[in-house]
Amino acid sequence: MRNCSPLISFSLFLILDCRSIVRFFCSFPMRRCLALRKASEFVVKKDYDMTRVITLNRVKGLNSLNLEMLGALRELVVEQPHPSATALTILKSATPKAFSTGGDVIEQTAGDASKVLGQWSCLQGLTDYQILISSAPFVSLLNGYLMGGAAGLGFNERYRVVSETTQFAMPECGIGFFPNGGASWFLPRVPVKGLGLYLALTGARLKGADNVHAGLGTHYVSSSRLDELEKTLVAQKDHFHLPTILSSFQEPLPPLTLEKELPVLEKAFSMGPDTSVEGIIETLKTLEDSSSLAKSALSTIHACCPLSLKVTLELHKLSPKWTDYFEALQHEIYTAQALGAQPDFKEGVRAQLVEKTKDPRWSRTLDQVTPDVVKSMIGTSRKGFYAIYTPKDGAINNIKSIQYGIST
Numbered sequence: 339m340r341n342c343s344p345l346i347s348f349s350l351f352l353i354l355d356c357r358s359i360v361r362f363f364c365s366f367p368m369r370r371c372l373a374l375r376k377a378s379e380f381v382v383k384k385d386y387d388m389t390r391v392i393t394l395n396r397v398k399g400l401n402s403l404n405l406e407m408l409g410a411l412r413e414l415v416v417e418q419p420h421p422s423a424t425a426l427t428i429l430k431s432a433t434p435k436a437f438s439t440g441g442d443v444i445e446q447t448a449g450d451a452s453k454v455l456g457q458w459s460c461l462q463g464l465t466d467y468q469i470l471i472s473s474a475p476f477v478s479l480l481n482g483y484l485m486g487g488a489a490g491l492g493f494n495e496r497y498r499v500v501s502e503t504t505q506f507a508m509p510e511c512g513i514g515f516f517p518n519g520g521a522s523w524f525l526p527r528v529p530v531k532g533l534g535l536y537l538a539l540t541g542a543r544l545k546g547a548d549n550v551h552a553g554l555g556t557h558y559v560s561s562s563r564l565d566e567l568e569k570t571l572v573a574q575k576d577h578f579h580l581p582t583i584l585s586s587f588q589e590p591l592p593p594l595t596l597e598k599e600l601p602v603l604e605k606a607f608s609m610g611p612d613t614s615v616e617g618i619i620e621t622l623k624t625l626e627d628s629s630s631l632a633k634s635a636l637s638t639i640h641a642c643c644p645l646s647l648k649v650t651l652e653l654h655k656l657s658p659k660w661t662d663y664f665e666a667l668q669h670e671i672y673t674a675q676a677l678g679a680q681p682d683f684k685e686g687v688r689a690q691l692v693e694k695t696k697d698p699r700w701s702r703t704l705d706q707v708t709p710d711v712v713k714s715m716i717g718t719s720r721k722g723f724y725a726i727y728t729p730k731d732g733a734i735n736n737i738k739s740i741q742y743g744i745s746t
Contacts, residue, residue: 381410382432389572390420391428394438401431401438403488404445405454408461411491416468423474426577428568429491430479434503434561437478440486443513447687452678456724458487459518459674460742463667464726466490466520467740470663475577477584479564480504480555490519493554497584500555501564502546509541511646512638513690514682514698516653518674523666526657528552530600532607538650539607539618540638551594559587599631606632609654615639615647615704643682644704649673649715656716668718668726675723676715719745 380396392414394401403411420427431437441462446454469476469491476495484492484506492498508517508525517525517538525534530552537544549555559567567587574583596603606621619639625632639647653669660666677683681701689698702711719725726742 378410380407381414383414385420386572388420388422388424388575388577389426389428390414391430391568391572393430393432395432397433399439399442400433400436400483401488402440402442403438403458403462403491404442405458405461408458408465412461412465415465419474424577425474426571426574426580427469427472427474427476428479428571429476429495430564430568431481434481436483436485437480437492437504438485438488439483440488440519443687443691446678447684451683452675453724455674455678456671459667459671460724460726462487462490462519463671464740464742466494467664467667470494475580477571477580479568480506480549481561481564483507486510486517487519489517489521489524493524494520497557497580498555499557499559499564499567499584500546500549501559501561503561504549504555505543505545506537506549506554507541507543508538511539511642511650512541513686514643514646514680514684514700515677515686516646516650516673518670520663520666520670522653522657522670523660523663524554526609526654528554530594530596530603532603532605532609533596535607535609535613535651535654536603536635538654539615539642539647540635541642542635542638545595547592548595550591557584557587558589558591559584560589563587596631599629602629602632606635611655613651613655615644615651643686643698643700644702644707645680645682645700645711645715646677648704648707648712649677652712652716664726664728665718669716671724671726672717672720673715676717676720721745 380394382393382395384391392411396402396407415427441458446458475497477497478492478495478499480492480498480500482503482505484504486508489506489508508521510517521538525538528534533552536542544552547558550558570583574580602625606618606625619636622632622636626636653673656669657666685700686698689695723745724742725745726740728740
């Protein structure tokens with residue numbers, strides 16, 4: 339897969355009683371204690387009077403997220419937030435190279451990929467959801483790479499600061515997975531016609547201010563001023579002034595770099611009831627001689643996993659019918675496990691990231707990925723799968739009212 343970072347992303351469960359939670363989080367207490375201690379090295383918290391700063395600190399791994407880190411993030415965001423219910427939370431990285439390159443695919447493919455992906459998606463999803471629905475403000479400082487499943491951790495804040503170094507990408511179709519981390523919700527809602535589906539299928543990088551044009555970032559700030567911005571935010575006591583502070587640091591927004599390719603994006607990747615991967619390929623073939631984007635997209639799609647491409651497209655078709663982000667999470671948790679049970683994910687990681695032979699042997703061709711196969715990869719609940727669900731009365735009073743566990 340072209341331009342693929344060495345660590346990228348992938349994206350809790352229907353619980354029957356409280357004992358299941360205890361078993362999941364508290365089995366082998368000493369081992370869990372050591373795991374949390376290790377996670378605390380990778381996820382660092384610092385509290386101020388009215389601000390909590392959470393720093394992703396797995397620098398050597400470009401902040402690829404493993405289960406231990408997700409547990410620590412959930413604890414800091416959901417279980418034990420700042421003592422003040424109205425405090426600002428800032429999420430940032432300890433390295434300017436990357437906010438996060440997504441899920442730790444080595445951990446995810448080391449054993450039962452479907453099971454690990456179910457756990458990963460649940461922990462990550464509910465943490466992201468808390469950031470989204472929180473009445474207290476969240477700010478993300480998105481320097482460097484933001485990739486794969488980590489997108490939900492960076493793009494659900496009320497204020498999302500990007501810089502000239504920001505590079506957002508969802509390259510999962512190239513390793514036999516699908517764009518998760520809430521991408522099935524936010525990419526179909528990108529206001530630039532065709533851009534969301536283009537990013538989902540090709541894994542192309544969206545750089546710098548283009549993330550603001552796409553509605554993914556809210557503020558464009560020079561990377562040289564991010565430390566100063568953080569200090570200013572930490573010092574403030576009244577969150578009423580947050581928009582003013584952020585605006586005072588903004589740089590003039592450069593034009594969209596994809597401006598000349600907008601007609602190509604709209605023609606090839608605009609969503610319709612009859613949109614198909616095969617149709618997109620045929621359209622790109624008619625445009626490749628006159629468009630570098632079309633030529634590059636065609637080459638990339640040909641190298642991607644056929645099953646991933648068709649499942650991703652189907653999720654984008656369904657997304658406008660979903661009522662909210664929570665429903666998107668339910669689908670993503672299911673699809674992560676369904677695709678994790680297929681051979682393509684491990685094969686893609688092997689070929690693209692581990693052995694780097696760049697020759698993945700996909701289990702199916704495009705023709706062999708039938709509608710029934712795609713349908714089997716999509717849902718919200720299956721026996722033996724992890725799932726999330728709302729209380730019996732359907733009311734989500736707070737994030738802790740959401741249950742998660744293994745469906746029976």
